[in-house]
Amino acid sequence: MANEHPPLRVLIVDDEAPARSRLRDLLTDLAAEIPLEIAGEAGNGREAIDFLSVHPVDVVLLDIRMPEIDGIEVAQHLQKLGHPPAVIFATAYDVYAVQAFDLHAVDYLLKPIRSSRLREAFARARELKAPRMEVLQELRQEARTHLSINERGRVHLVPVGEIIYLKAELKYVTARTAEREYLLEESLTRLEQEFADRFVRVHRNCLVARAAIRGFERVAEPGGEGHWEVVLAGLEERLPVSRRQQHVVREIGKS
Amino acid sequence: MSINQNANTSALPNFRNLGILLRILVVVNAMGIAVAAIKSDTPAAAWQELLVVSAIIQPPLLLALLTLVAVHPALTELPYWLSSLAVLAIALAAALVANLAGFDLFGAPRGGLLRQFGFTIAVTAVLLGYFNLRGRALSPALTEARLQALQARIRPHFLFNSINAVLSLIRQDPKRAEMALEDMADLFRVLMADNRQLAPIGREVALCRQYLGIEQLRLGERLVVEWHVDAMPPDALIPPLLLQPLLENAVYHGVEPRTEPGTVAINIFLSRNQVVIVLRNPFQDGGSHHTGNRMAVANIRERLALHYDAEATLTTGVRDGTYEVRIVMPYIRG
Numbered sequence: 001m002a003n004e005h006p007p008l009r010v011l012i013v014d015d016e017a018p019a020r021s022r023l024r025d026l027l028t029d030l031a032a033e034i035p036l037e038i039a040g041e042a043g044n045g046r047e048a049i050d051f052l053s054v055h056p057v058d059v060v061l062l063d064i065r066m067p068e069i070d071g072i073e074v075a076q077h078l079q080k081l082g083h084p085p086a087v088i089f090a091t092a093y094d095v096y097a098v099q100a101f102d103l104h105a106v107d108y109l110l111k112p113i114r115s116s117r118l119r120e121a122f123a124r125a126r127e128l129k130a131p132r133m134e135v136l137q138e139l140r141q142e143a144r145t146h147l148s149i150n151e152r153g154r155v156h157l158v159p160v161g162e163i164i165y166l167k168a169e170l171k172y173v174t175a176r177t178a179e180r181e182y183l184l185e186e187s188l189t190r191l192e193q194e195f196a197d198r199f200v201r202v203h204r205n206c207l208v209a210r211a212a213i214r215g216f217e218r219v220a221e222p223g224g225e226g227h228w229e230v231v232l233a234g235l236e237e238r239l240p241v242s243r244r245q246q247h248v249v250r251e252i253g254k255s
Numbered sequence: 256m257s258i259n260q261n262a263n264t265s266a267l268p269n270f271r272n273l274g275i276l277l278r279i280l281v282v283v284n285a286m287g288i289a290v291a292a293i294k295s296d297t298p299a300a301a302w303q304e305l306l307v308v309s310a311i312i313q314p315p316l317l318l319a320l321l322t323l324v325a326v327h328p329a330l331t332e333l334p335y336w337l338s339s340l341a342v343l344a345i346a347l348a349a350a351l352v353a354n355l356a357g358f359d360l361f362g363a364p365r366g367g368l369l370r371q372f373g374f375t376i377a378v379t380a381v382l383l384g385y386f387n388l389r390g391r392a393l394s395p396a397l398t399e400a401r402l403q404a405l406q407a408r409i410r411p412h413f414l415f416n417s418i419n420a421v422l423s424l425i426r427q428d429p430k431r432a433e434m435a436l437e438d439m440a441d442l443f444r445v446l447m448a449d450n451r452q453l454a455p456i457g458r459e460v461a462l463c464r465q466y467l468g469i470e471q472l473r474l475g476e477r478l479v480v481e482w483h484v485d486a487m488p489p490d491a492l493i494p495p496l497l498l499q500p501l502l503e504n505a506v507y508h509g510v511e512p513r514t515e516p517g518t519v520a521i522n523i524f525l526s527r528n529q530v531v532i533v534l535r536n537p538f539q540d541g542g543s544h545h546t547g548n549r550m551a552v553a554n555i556r557e558r559l560a561l562h563y564d565a566e567a568t569l570t571t572g573v574r575d576g577t578y579e580v581r582i583v584m585p586y587i588r589g
Contacts, residue, residue, distance in 0.1 A: 015514075016416070016473045022423035044514050065412075067514045092415040112419040 007035035008125055009056075013048040013074065014041075014063040014090070019111065023061060023090075026115050034122050045069030046157060049077055053154040057085050059125050061109075064091040069157075072140040075131055077148035080155045084130035088121050097139070104135045143194045147175060149182045158182055160198065164212040164235055166191055168205040178234045200252065202230055203242040216241065216249045267330055267338050268386040270323040274565030275386075279320065282385065283378055287312050290374075311371065314357065319349035343379050350375045398561055402451045410503060413470075420473045435472055438465040445496065453492035453562070455589050456523070456530070460484060463498050463521070470506050478510050479518040486524035492587045493530065494562050497555060501534050501580055504548050509536030509578060528586050538578040552580070559584065 010027060014020045020041050027038055039057045042048035044066055052060070060078070064071035071089055078084045089108040091097050101108040107121055107128060146157040162177045168188040175182045184191075192199065192207055199207040214233045220226040228241040228249050241249060268275045287308045295301035322345050323330075330338045350371050417439060424432035445462055460482075467480050502519065510517035522533040552571060559567040559582070567584035 015511075016420070017475050018420040018423035018473055019416075021427065022419060025423070025426055046514075065511070067512045092419065093411040111415055112422050 005035065005126065007031075007037045008058045008122065009039040010036055011039050011048065011051060011055075011057045011060045011085070012041045013043075013045070013060060013066075013071070015044055015066040016063075017043070019063065019090075023113065026113060026118050029115060030119055030122060033119065036122065045071070045074040045077075048074055049148070049155050049157060052078060052081060052085065056081070056083055059122070059128070060085045060087050062087050062089050064089055064094065064097060069145055070140070072136055073144055073146070076133065076136045076140070076144065077146065077155060077157065079130065079133050079136075080148045080150040082153065086125060086128035087131055088125070088128075100139050104131075104138060106131050106135060106139070143198070147182075147184060147186075149175075149184060156182070160195060161211075164209055164232055165239060166199065166207040176235070200248055202239060202245050202248055204244070206239055208232070208239060210252065213252060216253055266335060266390055267342065267383075268390070270320070270327045270330075272564055272566065276320060276324075277565060278385075279382060280316070282382055283312060283316050284309075286378055286381075311367075312374070315346070315349040315353040315371075315375065318353055319346045322349065339383050342383065343376065346375050346379045347372060399451055402558065402561055410507070412507070413503060416473055417469050420469070424472070431472075435469060438469055441465055442469070448495075450495040452495075453587065453589075454495040455489075456487065456491045456493050457489050459493060459495060459498050460487070460523070462496075463502055466499055466502060467506075467519070474506070474510060477513070477516050478506065479516050481518060481520040483520065483522040483524075488525045488530065488586060488588075490589045491525075491530045492589045493584065494558050497558070497582070498532065498534075500551050500555065504551050505534060505536035505578075508539060508548050512539045513537060525586060526583075529583050530586050532580075532582040534580045535577050538573045538576050555582075 012020050012023045012027075014023065020043075024038060024041070027036065030036065036059075039055055040051050042051050046069060048060070048062070060075075062071040062074060066074075069077075071091075075087050075089075078087070087107075089097075089101065089106065090111055090113065091108060092111040098108065098110070100106075107124070109117055109121060144160065146159050147163070149156045149158065158175060158177065163175050164178065165176050166184075166188060167174045167176070171185075173184040173186055173188050173191065175184055188205065188207060192201060195207075198209060198211075200210055200213075202208050208230055212233050212235075213230055215231045216228045217231055217238070218226055219229050227243070228246060229238040230241060231238060270276065288305060291301050291305040291308045295304045323342065326341075326345075330341060333341065351368070354368050354371060417435075421432050421435045421439070424435060442462065442465055464482075467478070471478050471480070498521070502521070505519045510519065517537045518535075520533075520535040522531075522535075524531055552569065556569045559569055563584055567582065570581050572579050572581075
């Protein structure tokens, strides 16, 4: 039976070294019954995404409480991969998360993890699919800390705090940081909702980071009454404020 | 020593406690303001009246308080009814002395001595009644019940994570696993003990070192601990488990959310006969766990108030990306 499938490739993601080493021990024990191999370990979300961009795996054992990018957000970014892996979450103590997992039939392990429970999870792992995006968004309703972009098969993380503006152009949204531009496949409206306290809409097709607004300048137009432009911190470029969004100039200009 | 001013249900307040003195000043002056307001028609007239009333009540008030501070130990020897009478006598004597001195030194109008006595008796009775009621409200039984309820509770997150860390050590480093379990046992012994009495600061520091040792196991080089306790008075008594919950917060909110190493610094020293404890940890902006921290800080603030009334303070602040908790409390020798 066991020879029908190639061994499951597993990635361990936990920010605590002892927790990773325990999982490695348990998985090594389990490998005698269920063919699996440990493809690697990651100490935080960013390492996990970088690893998975290069080494595809079947199952990710993902700790939830981790610095910077938590486990559920990591799972959200993994959706950008060509073949997102199945995810088994691990958490030490979180009543709310556990209720939510049960509700959405997402697989999870409670730390300290029992080997019998791990065996159960892996026995089902072949049927397990990557968690659906909607479910992950349900589980984690806070705004993401990073946006992810798939570039030539690799997933790039862009910290939301570094984005100066988001601009909709035809099919895509461009995210501009001080260094460069990224193309996102997300809708500007959804981004506006998710990051409402960080970005403000200055134009039908443009959201600007409040923190990056240095001021506003009135630009005269020959024969017209002119319009406002946003002066940005860190970029020479100016962004036009549409007539409909002119109230933004007053609201932000004041504060 | 811990809950000193309320040893019996009917007892005088501790006149050497800053909080008690403050309460007396506030109540007497509030009554002065009330008198001024009743006697006047307009706010301006009330202000004038208040100046006059103040000139009459402040000198005897201060005189009486100074006397009470001086004779407090003698007063505590007396039964409650006798000591109350003594307090009243002191207040009346202060009123008389102030009245005579005002007449002799400044030629102030003499009249109204009887009215002053009346006011003094009323104020003293109100204050003694208030402190008696407050003493009953804060009776040892109730105070102890509140202290019991406020006792630090271990975060379940810490319990499960440290069990997990020990489990991971059992195969690779059984010796360290043993030590970690011993530390955990010590920690839980203290956490489950009766922690209502003050305890030596050295014991608290030792406990905190064990706690941080367990956290170090999990977090490795991500947790950097700096102890500055050379100037710590080793015989000082403090409420037990004062420091440990704050350190737990520092690790949970300041170190765990970071990928880079974070430093938790503990500074304990003696300054002008007060024990000062300063904790610092990196401040992480925009976390969703800040309510937990506020609850722990509020809990410790309340325990300090139950032990020391207004004589201990706990302040928190953020400066240059560092979160700081500062506790100042009276130096009580063990």
